[in-house]
Amino acid sequence: MSNTAQTPWQDIEPLLSVQQLSKFYAPGKGCGDVSFDLYPGEVLGIVGESGSGKSTLLNSLSARLAPDAGKVIYRSEQFGELDLYAGEESLRRQLMRSEWGIVHQHAADGLRMNVSAGANIGERLMAIGERHYGDIRARAEQWLQAVEIDSNRIDDKPAQFSGGMQQRLQIARNLVTHPRLIFMDEPTGGLDVSVQARLLDLLRTLVAQLGLSVIIVTHDLAVARLLAHRLMVMRRGEVVESGLTDQVLDDPQHPYTQLLVSSILQN
Amino acid sequence: MTIMIDVRGVEKSFTLHNQGGASFSVLEGVQLQVVAGECVVLHGQSGAGKSTLLKALYANYAVSSGSIVLRDGNQVVDITTALPRRILALRERTVGYVSQFLRVIPRIPTLQVVMQPLLDLGEDEAVCEAKARDLLSRLNVPERLWSLSPSTFSGGEQQRVNIARGFIVDYPILLLDEPTASLDAANRQVVVQLINEAKVRGAAVVGIFHDEDVREAVADRLVDIRAL
Numbered sequence: 352m353s354n355t356a357q358t359p360w361q362d363i364e365p366l367l368s369v370q371q372l373s374k375f376y377a378p379g380k381g382c383g384d385v386s387f388d389l390y391p392g393e394v395l396g397i398v399g400e401s402g403s404g405k406s407t408l409l410n411s412l413s414a415r416l417a418p419d420a421g422k423v424i425y426r427s428e429q430f431g432e433l434d435l436y437a438g439e440e441s442l443r444r445q446l447m448r449s450e451w452g453i454v455h456q457h458a459a460d461g462l463r464m465n466v467s468a469g470a471n472i473g474e475r476l477m478a479i480g481e482r483h484y485g486d487i488r489a490r491a492e493q494w495l496q497a498v499e500i501d502s503n504r505i506d507d508k509p510a511q512f513s514g515g516m517q518q519r520l521q522i523a524r525n526l527v528t529h530p531r532l533i534f535m536d537e538p539t540g541g542l543d544v545s546v547q548a549r550l551l552d553l554l555r556t557l558v559a560q561l562g563l564s565v566i567i568v569t570h571d572l573a574v575a576r577l578l579a580h581r582l583m584v585m586r587r588g589e590v591v592e593s594g595l596t597d598q599v600l601d602d603p604q605h606p607y608t609q610l611l612v613s614s615i616l617q618n
Numbered sequence: 619m620t621i622m623i624d625v626r627g628v629e630k631s632f633t634l635h636n637q638g639g640a641s642f643s644v645l646e647g648v649q650l651q652v653v654a655g656e657c658v659v660l661h662g663q664s665g666a667g668k669s670t671l672l673k674a675l676y677a678n679y680a681v682s683s684g685s686i687v688l689r690d691g692n693q694v695v696d697i698t699t700a701l702p703r704r705i706l707a708l709r710e711r712t713v714g715y716v717s718q719f720l721r722v723i724p725r726i727p728t729l730q731v732v733m734q735p736l737l738d739l740g741e742d743e744a745v746c747e748a749k750a751r752d753l754l755s756r757l758n759v760p761e762r763l764w765s766l767s768p769s770t771f772s773g774g775e776q777q778r779v780n781i782a783r784g785f786i787v788d789y790p791i792l793l794l795d796e797p798t799a800s801l802d803a804a805n806r807q808v809v810v811q812l813i814n815e816a817k818v819r820g821a822a823v824v825g826i827f828h829d830e831d832v833r834e835a836v837a838d839r840l841v842d843i844r845a846l
Contacts, residue, residue, distance in 0.1 A: 555723070594680070610636050
């Protein structure tokens, strides 16, 4: 048992490479010197309390907030290897419509509330060039069903949906274009516990079935444990610990992670 | 004999930063080799570090020093240094871990909970279901419960669902953390059979068992873990 050969593992290239990324609004406000690789099919959880820089990092990673320093390299299906902030704005927007998805904490930020559920889903398809009305409607119906919304609600507006349904619609809208990388910001944040379980189960199933890569920000360690393969723990803008999800949660090394884990109420 | 698990010089200490930085050493200089088809039972008093070692073998705990090399087909992997995704791949096909506790999302039915690990490997659904049904029957989980989520089951029923889930994939390495605790004699016997079947197909098994009858029925070797 000598040579620790890992050849097949070295062949796969990361989908996203983040190199010494920093974005500060003020000292301690933002995120600093973050580096990691995200591989295809991997779900990375970013955890930490409010104000720890999780959302700033997510915004910088998803091309919505230019960093002060550092690089985000994305290996695109259409465009090859891209240095996100070195390229054109139009390119980033195109990625966001096609290869990427963003699930916001508040569904209203990710949906158009005054157009129908079907149009919310169809809009993403039209943005990548689909024109056939019948096809678009059929795909919208399929995706409503996939996220467990009755397809006869296709002409209703999201405003008439419950919070959990809105969140599922937002997920359908994102997944319809078969993105490779999804960014999620507290996707179960404002939902009742009973609704959360259903959404988590759905998310986990879809992520596994579609082989999606996901970066998910959450302050809920139970959500992180359920969805994430590995975790980064953030505090005051810095990554203080990272690794395999259950190892970080069951055998935390850093004082802050220990505090975070020991603060959960057991039931 | 193929060595499946090779533990060398493992040390593990815990530092509780939020409790005055108290630090204590649990494992020191642990050496352990387990070959295919062998069942090693970790033996020692409560608190001696048996569970800690088992969790380290699953990479659930990080060791302070030393190496833990597991065989994965024709490769070997040191899980103390491997990337998370390498460890997750090992857990998918190679290393199974069964504790007494079931952790599931509330609304998934029992049959699905049991067959999921095998489904994830791309196995045919009918094959997975047949195997899940067989395991649940053998473990005396009443068929009327199979379509229900185990979250409302009794402790003993949940435990048996968890064992069925742990044995659905023929893992080459099996780690068993008191899977028989609080099971009745008949069900303990079923678990003994499952472990012995795993050994026959060549699995390397490391377990912790408090029941002497189980220990005697499955162990090829006892390894003493002494409290430091």
